[in-house]
Amino acid sequence: MRHLRVLLIDNRDSYTYNLFQLIASVSGAIPDVITNDDLSWLSLRALIASKYDCVVVSPGPGTPACPSDVGAVVDLFREGAAGVPVLGVCLGMQALALAHGASIERAPQPVHGRLSAVEHAGHPLLADIPSGRAFSVVRYHSLAVAEASLPTCLQPLAWTCGGHHALPACEAPGARPPSPCSGPGGERVLMALAHRELPLYGVQFHPESVATAYGDALIRNFCALVAAGLLAPRTPPSCPDVDVVELPQSAAPAPAPAVRGAEGALALHWRALPGALRMLPLGSETLFAALYGYQDDSFWLDSAATDRGRFSYMGARGGPLWRRVTYRLPAAGAPGPSNPGALELVDACGRQQRLRTTFLDWLEGELARWRVVDTRAAAALPFDFWGGCIGYLGYELKAECGGASRHAARTPDAAVFLADRLLAVDHRGGDVYVLALAEPADAEAARSWVDSTSAAVQALTLRRTRERYLADVEACLAAMCAGESYELCLTTALARRPAPDAAALYSALRRTNAAPYAAFLAFGARGPQVCCSSPERFLRGGRDGSLEARPVKGTAARGADAASDAAAAARLLASEKDRAENLMIVDLLRNDLGRVCQVGSVHVPGLIQLESIPTVHQLVSTVRGARRPDASVVQCLRATFPGGSMTGAPKLRSMDILDRLEGGPRGVYSGSIGFFSANGTFDLNIVIRTAVIYDGEVSIGAGGAVVVQSTALDEYEEMRLKARALLHAVGEVDGLPGAAPVVETEPYVGAGKGEMQSERTEWPRGFQVSTHD
Numbered sequence: 001m002r003h004l005r006v007l008l009i010d011n012r013d014s015y016t017y018n019l020f021q022l023i024a025s026v027s028g029a030i031p032d033v034i035t036n037d038d039l040s041w042l043s044l045r046a047l048i049a050s051k052y053d054c055v056v057v058s059p060g061p062g063t064p065a066c067p068s069d070v071g072a073v074v075d076l077f078r079e080g081a082a083g084v085p086v087l088g089v090c091l092g093m094q095a096l097a098l099a100h101g102a103s104i105e106r107a108p109q110p111v112h113g114r115l116s117a118v119e120h121a122g123h124p125l126l127a128d129i130p131s132g133r134a135f136s137v138v139r140y141h142s143l144a145v146a147e148a149s150l151p152t153c154l155q156p157l158a159w160t161c162g163g164h165h166a167l168p169a170c171e172a173p174g175a176r177p178p179s180p181c182s183g184p185g186g187e188r189v190l191m192a193l194a195h196r197e198l199p200l201y202g203v204q205f206h207p208e209s210v211a212t213a214y215g216d217a218l219i220r221n222f223c224a225l226v227a228a229g230l231l232a233p234r235t236p237p238s239c240p241d242v243d244v245v246e247l248p249q250s251a252a253p254a255p256a257p258a259v260r261g262a263e264g265a266l267a268l269h270w271r272a273l274p275g276a277l278r279m280l281p282l283g284s285e286t287l288f289a290a291l292y293g294y295q296d297d298s299f300w301l302d303s304a305a306t307d308r309g310r311f312s313y314m315g316a317r318g319g320p321l322w323r324r325v326t327y328r329l330p331a332a333g334a335p336g337p338s339n340p341g342a343l344e345l346v347d348a349c350g351r352q353q354r355l356r357t358t359f360l361d362w363l364e365g366e367l368a369r370w371r372v373v374d375t376r377a378a379a380a381l382p383f384d385f386w387g388g389c390i391g392y393l394g395y396e397l398k399a400e401c402g403g404a405s406r407h408a409a410r411t412p413d414a415a416v417f418l419a420d421r422l423l424a425v426d427h428r429g430g431d432v433y434v435l436a437l438a439e440p441a442d443a444e445a446a447r448s449w450v451d452s453t454s455a456a457v458q459a460l461t462l463r464r465t466r467e468r469y470l471a472d473v474e475a476c477l478a479a480m481c482a483g484e485s486y487e488l489c490l491t492t493a494l495a496r497r498p499a500p501d502a503a504a505l506y507s508a509l510r511r512t513n514a515a516p517y518a519a520f521l522a523f524g525a526r527g528p529q530v531c532c533s534s535p536e537r538f539l540r541g542g543r544d545g546s547l548e549a550r551p552v553k554g555t556a557a558r559g560a561d562a563a564s565d566a567a568a569a570a571r572l573l574a575s576e577k578d579r580a581e582n583l584m585i586v587d588l589l590r591n592d593l594g595r596v597c598q599v600g601s602v603h604v605p606g607l608i609q610l611e612s613i614p615t616v617h618q619l620v621s622t623v624r625g626a627r628r629p630d631a632s633v634v635q636c637l638r639a640t641f642p643g644g645s646m647t648g649a650p651k652l653r654s655m656d657i658l659d660r661l662e663g664g665p666r667g668v669y670s671g672s673i674g675f676f677s678a679n680g681t682f683d684l685n686i687v688i689r690t691a692v693i694y695d696g697e698v699s700i701g702a703g704g705a706v707v708v709q710s711t712a713l714d715e716y717e718e719m720r721l722k723a724r725a726l727l728h729a730v731g732e733v734d735g736l737p738g739a740a741p742v743v744e745t746e747p748y749v750g751a752g753k754g755e756m757q758s759e760r761t762e763w764p765r766g767f768q769v770s771t772h773d
């Protein structure tokens with residue numbers, strides 16, 4: 001019998017070439033692959049009718065309700081594909097259902113890289129596949145076909161049985177889970193369907209995953225259906241119109257309210273900028289230098305240099321209430337109403353005023369005036385200086401407190417500012433507060449000063465604060481729940497000037513964080529100089545035409561002693577989240593290798609194995625394949641770069657989402673270092689755990705894979721864990737003994753997991769997080 005002619009339609013997924021390989025090895029036919037919007041439906045129909053025996057529609061990001069996610073695929077299913085059998089996988093099945101009038105909704109839970117047992121009623125598509133616990137399949141979906149909405153023309157064929165769970169440890173791919181019908185997510189989710197009259201089939205799970213059982217049997221059954229010519233009459237189906245699913249938009253956060261005083265009294269206007277200080281290269285010094293530049297009329301009550309003071313205050317020439325005040329005691333005799341000193345006031349416009357008074361009498365009057373009347377909203381402020389009088393009282397002012405006046409100081413006996421505009425810094429949380437005191441008539445100007453100063457502070461910090469990183473993780477979670485991605489490798493970067501000496505840095509790194517794919521590169525005087533301690537191989541091409549990738553997914557801190565270290569390793573190895581992360585990337589690399597490898601040659605000799613390097617435990621898989629003789633080295637690169645472990649899956653959509661969230665380039669970080677040899681071999685790593693020095697600045701990227709099981713705080717800690725070895729090495733070069741202790745936190749996997757210790761979240765002095773916004 002001649003081979004089937006198969007058209008594979010790619011919904012821009014990262015698993016399409018796993019289907020390609022599976023179809024090719026089961027049927028002996030090499031499918032042709034096109035992207036879902038390469039052709040209009042009319043041209044596609046003509047092509048199918050002229051050339052193909054069947055069509056397979058790939059999984060993919062997004063929803064079939066969004067035309068740009070599926071191209072001509074919904075039309076293909078609606079029009080019955082010119083009578084040719086079609087199998088839709090995941091998004092493909094959802095498109096089949098939608099095309100015939102069913103609704104696509106959020107699944108009870110998003111499930112990515114996890115397994116479920118499936119039961120079925122014995123349709124020919126599922127012939128010779130057991131029903132129940134032995135039929136264990138991998139799922140990657142957030143959306144699902146609502147079974148109640150199925151039109152009569154669509155027949156449900158299979159459902160999840162029990163919950164879902166991670167790929168069990170210590171078992172081969174395709175192994176049966178120990179107790180398949182337990183665990184979370186016990187709802188029955190529709191897993192397969194078929195059109196009753198037309199040869200249209202769909203499966204919600206992924207037959208092509210490395211860990212799905214009977215995936216080959218399913219493809220064989222589909223091919224048998226095609227070959228047997230079990231074609232139903234080609235009458236167009238009578239189904240209701242297409243349903244469109246609206247995905248909810250997330251709401252923007254509300255701005256912080258300003259405080260209003262009672263009419264005629266002073267009101268305090270303020271805004272908190274949580275964590276803003278932590279993102280400044282030199283903390284509060286950066287704030288003061290950049291905003292006030294040590295200029296005339298600036299003040300700074302600075303508590304940062306010690307660990308005792310919690311709050312600092314700074315400001316400069318302010319608004320309508322601002323004054324610079326200098327005071328001199330009377331030349332002789334005890335000061336008093338009949339023997340006043342000289343008080344000089346200068347306002348913000350430079351206008352002078354002289355008063356004959358004692359300083360303390362004057363101060364008494366001012367403090368009575370400078371009262372915030374409505375303190376209710378401001379009561380939440382953790383610090384006490386809300387604007388008022390700030391400056392010094394000289395020793396000789398003792399003369400106003402009953403002491404004798406024996407010596408006259410050359411400097412003013414008191415010098416203060418009446419400050420109506422200022423910044424307060426809470427060193428404990430790294431929070432910055434912007435405050436303005438104003439009379440009611442000036443409220444508008446005060447508010448606009450708070451706005452513009454907040455913007456100026458934020459422009460200094462620029463970048464992705466902790467809160468922003470947490471929000472970005474949440475955005476990743478929302479994207480995954482909407483079906484846009486299965487896994488997203490979110491990253492950020494820390495940068496600092498001046499850069500440490502590259503040679504010293506690399507030497508420190510080599511000693512403290514020895515790594516199998518480490519590297520030192522130096523390009524000219526300006527750089528870049530690259531100090532890399534990567535633990536991850538991206539891709540190696542051997543002399544025998546073999547390709548090997550060793551993706552790492554799942555990272556945990558080493559324990560402090562042997563027992564806690566072993567416990568941390570065991571926890572990582574058993575972690576359901578980390579196993580799902582790893583499995584998804586294994587499937588992605590199988591896909592990428594499958595694009596350039598001989599049919600049937602892509603295999604996984606090592607699935608989710610523990611590897612421990614000096615600073616972390618990690619889960620590593622090994623994916624190998626035999627390169628097609630016609631696939632050049634550069635074709636291999638085109639099919640696989642950048643490494644899927646740095647993007648997430650599906651790769652194209654995930655990179656889009658990350659580009660938008662990260663807001664700037666990753667540079668050397670996330671790329672690859674290695675060689676292309678004159679003998680045709682190559683070996684490339686993944687650039688992580690790397691410091692890049694360029695133009696006087698050192699930058700360190702760090703991140704981690706976000707999956708639906710992720711929590712924002714744990715992801716933030718995991719990102720910090722990955723940066724830690726590099727920051728230690730920089731600290732060592734800076735001459736800090738013990739190197740950069742401020743980055744120490746509880747181990748990522750351990751008692752402190754999920755709890756942030758706010759005092760311990762600062763980056764080392766001088767480092768600034770990320771660089772784009």
Ligand SMILES: C=C(O[C@@H]1C=C(C(=O)O)C=C[C@H]1O)C(=O)O
Binds near residue numbers: 491689704
């Ligand atoms: C993003 C980084 O690492 C990547 C993410 C990993 C993870 O999520 O466990 C592990 C190795 C890398 O593929 C990094 O080190 O900055």
Ligand SMILES: NC(=O)CC[C@H](N)C(=O)O
Binds near residue numbers: 059060061089141144
């Ligand atoms: N793997 C897929 O095809 C996923 C389909 C769809 N984006 C979902 O999340 O449900």
